[in-house]
Amino acid sequence: MIRQVYKLTKPRQIEIFHEQTLFSIDEVLVKPEYMAICAADRRYYNFERPVEIMNKKVPIALIHEVSGTVYYDSKGEYAPGDAVVIVPTVPDFSDSDGENIKENYTVNSKFCSSSRDGFMQSLVPARRDRIIKVNPENLRAAVLCELLSVAVNAVDSTKADENTVFGIWGDGAVGFVTSVVLRHKFPKSKIVIFGKSDNKLLYFSFAEKVKMGTVKPVIDIAFECVGGEAVGDITDEIISFIKPQGIINLLGVSEYKQNINTRMILEKGLMIQGHSRSSKDDFSEAARMIDENKWVRDALLSIISEEIEINYAENIYTAFERDTYNDFKTILKWRM
Numbered sequence: 001m002i003r004q005v006y007k008l009t010k011p012r013q014i015e016i017f018h019e020q021t022l023f024s025i026d027e028v029l030v031k032p033e034y035m036a037i038c039a040a041d042r043r044y045y046n047f048e049r050p051v052e053i054m055n056k057k058v059p060i061a062l063i064h065e066v067s068g069t070v071y072y073d074s075k076g077e078y079a080p081g082d083a084v085v086i087v088p089t090v091p092d093f094s095d096s097d098g099e100n101i102k103e104n105y106t107v108n109s110k111f112c113s114s115s116r117d118g119f120m121q122s123l124v125p126a127r128r129d130r131i132i133k134v135n136p137e138n139l140r141a142a143v144l145c146e147l148l149s150v151a152v153n154a155v156d157s158t159k160a161d162e163n164t165v166f167g168i169w170g171d172g173a174v175g176f177v178t179s180v181v182l183r184h185k186f187p188k189s190k191i192v193i194f195g196k197s198d199n200k201l202l203y204f205s206f207a208e209k210v211k212m213g214t215v216k217p218v219i220d221i222a223f224e225c226v227g228g229e230a231v232g233d234i235t236d237e238i239i240s241f242i243k244p245q246g247i248i249n250l251l252g253v254s255e256y257k258q259n260i261n262t263r264m265i266l267e268k269g270l271m272i273q274g275h276s277r278s279s280k281d282d283f284s285e286a287a288r289m290i291d292e293n294k295w296v297r298d299a300l301l302s303i304i305s306e307e308i309e310i311n312y313a314e315n316i317y318t319a320f321e322r323d324t325y326n327d328f329k330t331i332l333k334w335r336m
Helices: 039-045 051-057 136-142 145-156 173-185 228-241 262-268 280-292 294-302 313-323
Strands: 002-010 013-020 027-036 065-072 083-086 124-127 131-133 165-169 190-195 208-211 219-224 242-250 271-274 304-310 329-334
Touching (some): 013 313, 039 313, 065 136, 065 145, 083 136, 131 280, 136 280, 145 173, 145 280, 165 173, 165 228, 173 294, 219 228, 228 262, 280 294, 294 304, 304 313, 313 329
Parallel strands (some): 165 190, 165 219, 190 208, 219 242, 242 271, 304 329
Antiparallel strands (some): 002 013, 027 124, 027 329, 065 083, 083 131
């Protein structure tokens, strides 16, 4: 069977590759139904990472957020039409102590749309241990399962309780889903959102909202969800707000070296933790949240800024261009 793989080859250029579908008994063929564009996909699409890095990655199929249906399983563990999400982290513990390191932090693990092809394919051969079933009625919301799992990964690594005061810096999609996970896990806790956009802050109806640089509430545990060039300045602001011996969680990705106030980190005895991607366990927890909690589903659906049906390769260009202007998530209804 020949499948079509839509790969980035040059800045803002997608080419169609026809590849033989060779898969083992340990893989399941999945037909993508919905995809979501991530900021990392957009950086790759625009070649915004250093050229020496991009030249090593292309050609590559983008997108690591997907929900779909099973097309074929030679072992019969999954039936055709089963609704699933695919974990984009493909673990490799060959060079690390697998008992102590989560799969998303091992050196040799691969990640779809970064170190291996992503999900822009007509059919995806996915390792069966990377597949999680979801309720078919929730397939559209489940496309954001990966994004939710990243927040689960960060929140679950932080010791907190209902009396914890949380601060989230960033009013984009990462900040939003992190606040959703916190509200789900700690329904009585205080969550303060620090943002810049009045329009985006309206979505955080379940949290206290603060414009950056206006007031200084005291925070126990902070989540930096901004990324980019602003990480250093944002982290310094968090350091000035947070209680002594507080915890700062970094989720925002930056291509730039950052300066932060290490003196105040020492004086306050702060802990800084970095969080990247997620594991299958995080994914499973996120999938359960989506299937079992209508409030979580509705919250995720509320940040779908636009849904674009993809029938031709030209529609992919439209989706990436329009994503630049959308407040939150651009969803692709994949019909290729």
